[in-house]
Amino acid sequence: MALLLSPALVATLLLGVSLDPPAALVVGRVAGAALLSLGGACWLARNAGPNAALRGLVAALLLYNIAAGAVLANAGANMRLVGVFMWPAVAVHAVLAVWCIACWWSDHPGGRSGQVPQ
Numbered sequence: 409m410a411l412l413l414s415p416a417l418v419a420t421l422l423l424g425v426s427l428d429p430p431a432a433l434v435v436g437r438v439a440g441a442a443l444l445s446l447g448g449a450c451w452l453a454r455n456a457g458p459n460a461a462l463r464g465l466v467a468a469l470l471l472y473n474i475a476a477g478a479v480l481a482n483a484g485a486n487m488r489l490v491g492v493f494m495w496p497a498v499a500v501h502a503v504l505a506v507w508c509i510a511c512w513w514s515d516h517p518g519g520r521s522g523q524v525p526q
Contacts, residue, residue: 411440423483424491446472463512470508477501 410418415436419427427433449465456462480498483489 409440409444411436412444413440415440419491421491421493422480422497423489423494425489443472466508466511470505470512473501473505473508477505 415433416427418436419425419432427436446468450469453462453465477498480494480501484494484498
């Protein structure tokens with residue numbers, strides 16, 4: 409939601425730089441819309457029970473959290489773009505990736521409970 413409303417603020421808090429060109433603001437808002445739609449899909453599927461669609465959502469979230477964490481970590485470590493929320497954001501994405509793996513494992517045939525934690 410923050411990317412939709414103020415991509416420049418998110419860039420400042422994460423990367424310590426501003427998004428000046430209008431194109432950068434548009435890209436930030438599109439990313440925010442994509443994340444909002446993924447979150448909405450997950451919210452609507454939260455009570456669906458174990459099925460292929462829910463496993464697909466968990467896989468998509470896992471891919472997103474791994475990619476976002478890696479991109480942010482690279483920006484902080486190699487590009488020296490570090491804002492006040494950079495490393496906490498990397499940590500949150502890592503924790504969410506672990507949670508997605510736990511959800512995937514619990515829903516996987518042969519997994520522990522057979523149901524996705526809610």
